[in-house]
Amino acid sequence: MAKILGIIGGGQLGMMIAEAAKKMPEHISKIIVIDPVENCPAAQVGAEQILADFKDKNAIISLAGKSDIITYEIESGDSEVLKSVEKNTEINPSPETLSIIQDKFLQKSFLLKNNIPVPDFMEIKNIEEVQEGLKKFGYPALLKSRRDAYDGRGNFKINSENEIQKAYDYFKGQKLLLEKYVPFKMEVSVIASRNTKGQIKTYPLVENIHQENILRETIAPARVSEKITKNAENIANMTMDVLKGAGVFGIEMFVTQDDEIVINEIAPRVHNSGHHTLQSSKTSQFEQHLRAILGLDLGDTTLECPTIMYNILGSKSFEGKYIPIDLSEHNVFLKMYGKEISKPSRKLGHINLVAKDNETIEQLLEKLDGLKEKVTTRPSK
Numbered sequence: 606m607a608k609i610l611g612i613i614g615g616g617q618l619g620m621m622i623a624e625a626a627k628k629m630p631e632h633i634s635k636i637i638v639i640d641p642v643e644n645c646p647a648a649q650v651g652a653e654q655i656l657a658d659f660k661d662k663n664a665i666i667s668l669a670g671k672s673d674i675i676t677y678e679i680e681s682g683d684s685e686v687l688k689s690v691e692k693n694t695e696i697n698p699s700p701e702t703l704s705i706i707q708d709k710f711l712q713k714s715f716l717l718k719n720n721i722p723v724p725d726f727m728e729i730k731n732i733e734e735v736q737e738g739l740k741k742f743g744y745p746a747l748l749k750s751r752r753d754a755y756d757g758r759g760n761f762k763i764n765s766e767n768e769i770q771k772a773y774d775y776f777k778g779q780k781l782l783l784e785k786y787v788p789f790k791m792e793v794s795v796i797a798s799r800n801t802k803g804q805i806k807t808y809p810l811v812e813n814i815h816q817e818n819i820l821r822e823t824i825a826p827a828r829v830s831e832k833i834t835k836n837a838e839n840i841a842n843m844t845m846d847v848l849k850g851a852g853v854f855g856i857e858m859f860v861t862q863d864d865e866i867v868i869n870e871i872a873p874r875v876h877n878s879g880h881h882t883l884q885s886s887k888t889s890q891f892e893q894h895l896r897a898i899l900g901l902d903l904g905d906t907t908l909e910c911p912t913i914m915y916n917i918l919g920s921k922s923f924e925g926k927y928i929p930i931d932l933s934e935h936n937v938f939l940k941m942y943g944k945e946i947s948k949p950s951r952k953l954g955h956i957n958l959v960a961k962d963n964e965t966i967e968q969l970l971e972k973l974d975g976l977k978e979k980v981t982t983r984p985s986k
Contacts, residue, residue, distance in 0.1 A: 611672030699850030
């Protein structure tokens with residue numbers, strides 16, 4: 606019997622989960638999302654919307670009452686409320702896993718306890734502990750908010766002693782951790798999945814290029830050695846072995862100067878660096894997530910052709926309505942998220958450039974350079 610799917614968050618990730626769900630009517634009969642933005646992206650593709658904040662207790666309880674299974678596109682949901690409704694509604698990934706991942710200190714402590722490599726870190730309770738930590742780690746180091754930080758938000762890089770007070774004041778009493786800076790060669794990630802039966806599959810390692818802490822490009826496959834690839838995929842599998850619950854997880858990693866792999870952080874959801882799978886793989890990360898939480902066999906994760914994903918971000922020069930982006934290019938796939946208002950660095954859509962006729966990554970990168978101007982946002986008159 607088909608199930609009613611509840612999603613906490615109705616942004617672009619919720620939108621693409623909903624689109625995948627609509628292609629599985631034998632398994633999912635209806636989609637309901639919680640989102641504070643009226644006519645959110647997921648609602649635009651047919652999801653019913655509960656207009657409320659992701660942490661709204663009453664909204665989560667209402668969603669649980671209407672849904673057979675709940676998942677999330679953002680890790681800001683109230684894990685304690687989710688635990689309280691878990692008896693009556695299936696929730697994946699598990700609220701227990703969500704509560705660990707939501708708190709960066711708990712997340713890194715959990716990984717370290719399970720012998721999974723992470724940068725050196727320590728809990729911070731006062732400014733004196735920041736000073737002590739910097740003596741231990743040296744400069745630069747990263748002061749981070751333990752919760753509600755993503756896309757580089759919630760991080761402060763401390764480069765010298767005279768920045769300590771400014772960094773500490775920046776967080777205004779939030780719970781913090783200090784992390785040793787990793788002078789990485791490359792940022793990479795693995796999209797991994799586990800279904801309710803324990804089956805685990807990973808997509809091939811990808812390379813991520815950030816611009817001011819926001820993902821700009823994902824290159825699939827990553828331009829690294831086979832040894833690095835195998836190491837990263839082994840670490841991803843080790844991570845999935847110890848995390849509870851089913852679903853897709855985005856596992857972000859650094860390649861160090863010594864070609865070692867350390868985990869930067871984990872997202873308990875579909876991930877921006879997995880958008881390439883919409884065209885590069887037989888099974889997209891969005892379908893895979895649904896297959897995982899529904900207890901179906903996981904789909905094929907083979908990379909069928911090299912692909913580059915490029916995020917379309919709001920221009921820094923204005924905020925407001927923008928001229929619709931229209932692109933018609935061979936083997937270039939445009940996906941816009943239905944957001945009417947452009948804001949600086951806001952994720953408005955993406956394109957996937959898919960290699961054909963033995964095109965190389967370098968040739969795709971050249972093609973991308975010629976397309977960037979065409980997908981730049983401009984204010985509408």
